[in-house]
Amino acid sequence: MRFFLCEVVARIVAVYLCVDCVRMLRDGYTERKMRASSPDLVDWLLDWSRLVFQRDTAPVQYWMEMGRQAVCLAACLVVAIFGWWLPNG
Numbered sequence: 001m002r003f004f005l006c007e008v009v010a011r012i013v014a015v016y017l018c019v020d021c022v023r024m025l026r027d028g029y030t031e032r033k034m035r036a037s038s039p040d041l042v043d044w045l046l047d048w049s050r051l052v053f054q055r056d057t058a059p060v061q062y063w064m065e066m067g068r069q070a071v072c073l074a075a076c077l078v079v080a081i082f083g084w085w086l087p088n089g
Contacts, residue, residue, distance in 0.1 A: 010084035021073035034065040
């Protein structure tokens with residue numbers, strides 16, 4: 001039962017993150033700007049993650065952030081389709 005609940009929760013979270021990544025990628029392509037996301041707690045607390053990279057003024061940071069979102073989307077799709085693997089132990 002515990003494995004089943006873990007599997008369901010992992011897939012629900014993965015689907016939510018897929019939708020969020022698709023939304024961010026779509027907005028990034030259409031508006032030609034991307035908001036930086038940082039997993040660092042200090043950046044989040046100090047509000048440094050509100051940086052916006054314009055495609056015309058900062059193309060390297062823009063494409064790096066778009067690539068990060070694309071990798072996150074791919075990883076979430078894999079978890080949503082195949083599930084979360086837990087080692088036997």
